[in-house]
Amino acid sequence: MASAYLGPEIHRPLSVISESYQNRLKIPALGEEERYRFGQMYEQKMFSLLHEHLELGTTDKLVYVGDTKGSMSEAIEEKFCLVHPVQTVIPGHFHFAETEGGAKMLPIRIAHVGAEEFFRTLAENTSPDKPKYDRILIDDCVRYLAEPRVTYKNMVASLAPQGRLLLIHRPGDLSTLPYFSDARQRLSDNEIAYSDIIRDLQACRLDVSWELECLPVRMPKRKWLAMLRERYPTQTEILSQVEVVSGIRELSEGVLKYEGDMVEFIDRQLFISATPCRLPKGIPSVTRGGAELDPSPAHTLPPLKYVMKICPDQLKELRRKPDDDLFM
Numbered sequence: 001m002a003s004a005y006l007g008p009e010i011h012r013p014l015s016v017i018s019e020s021y022q023n024r025l026k027i028p029a030l031g032e033e034e035r036y037r038f039g040q041m042y043e044q045k046m047f048s049l050l051h052e053h054l055e056l057g058t059t060d061k062l063v064y065v066g067d068t069k070g071s072m073s074e075a076i077e078e079k080f081c082l083v084h085p086v087q088t089v090i091p092g093h094f095h096f097a098e099t100e101g102g103a104k105m106l107p108i109r110i111a112h113v114g115a116e117e118f119f120r121t122l123a124e125n126t127s128p129d130k131p132k133y134d135r136i137l138i139d140d141c142v143r144y145l146a147e148p149r150v151t152y153k154n155m156v157a158s159l160a161p162q163g164r165l166l167l168i169h170r171p172g173d174l175s176t177l178p179y180f181s182d183a184r185q186r187l188s189d190n191e192i193a194y195s196d197i198i199r200d201l202q203a204c205r206l207d208v209s210w211e212l213e214c215l216p217v218r219m220p221k222r223k224w225l226a227m228l229r230e231r232y233p234t235q236t237e238i239l240s241q242v243e244v245v246s247g248i249r250e251l252s253e254g255v256l257k258y259e260g261d262m263v264e265f266i267d268r269q270l271f272i273s274a275t276p277c278r279l280p281k282g283i284p285s286v287t288r289g290g291a292e293l294d295p296s297p298a299h300t301l302p303p304l305k306y307v308m309k310i311c312p313d314q315l316k317e318l319r320r321k322p323d324d325d326l327f328m
Contacts, residue, residue, distance in 0.1 A: 059084070136159065225251065
């Protein structure tokens with residue numbers, strides 16, 4: 001009889017809340033085609049954004065600067081039916097040294113290799129037959145540049161007239177990827193502020209615009225864990241093996257342990273487009289982000305005289321005679 005008085009706010013006798021999860025998650029070994037790819041839906045969105053921000057034409061000569069992991073150079077060449085083969089350039093190189101105990105990895109940047117050396121050589125080439133490129137794509141690799149402002153100037157010198165530069169950057173503090181806690185902290189500590197990137201581009205006399213774009217991702221949970229194990233995205237290369245193993249266990253026993261084999265998330269990336277300023281130096285140009293404007297020299301512009309004749313009705317209001325010739 002007592003059970004008849006139990007309301008919805010009181011649990012039934014012996015009632016339990018159950019959850020289903022795998023306490024041992026087997027992470028597969030992915031093939032070369034799937035190891036560093038976010039899926040077809042992601043790539044379709046990426047190609048659409050490249051078409052919008054890079055304005056890549058079939059006859060354009062393209063330089064792709066990006067890591068060999070997840071390189072899009074071949075896919076871009078095929079998707080946009082490019083006549084000229086894509087010139088692929090590695091961004092640079094890091095040497096990773098383990099700290100005492102192997103719990104941390106210390107990245108040591110090796111300067112003047114890869115993209116820095118490639119564009120420096122092009123900029124110093126004074127031959128009239130030196131190659132000029134219509135488009136330069138920098139794919140999430142600014143962290144490799146020891147002297148980014150110098151590299152951007154050399155890139156501008158390597159562009160053909162009406163050329164364009166597109167820089168794709170994944171800001172660590174805006175990331176929504178399902179990283180584990182150690183990865184989030186390490187990426188935040190090694191973050192390159194996107195405001196610094198924009199400021200460096202503007203210092204090279206580039207008209208800059210930028211948009212934060214959201215790319216959808218849907219993949220099996222095991223695939224995402226396998227990609228993290230391979231230290232992809234490449235930003236996670238700063239993580240040690242101890243951190244990766246601990247992080248995968250954190251995810252598999254945390255947010256990824258519940259029912260369902262798929263995981264969905266958004267990859268937020270910053271698309272920064274830059275074109276050489278076509279105005280003479282010293283003439284103000286307006287760019288998004290508030291670039292510094294240099295006033296025009298006074299001697300370059302003739303003195304201007306503004307004259308406006310006042311009609312008779314206005315003269316009456318000013319208590320003047322209608323036949324007065326009054327100029328302002």
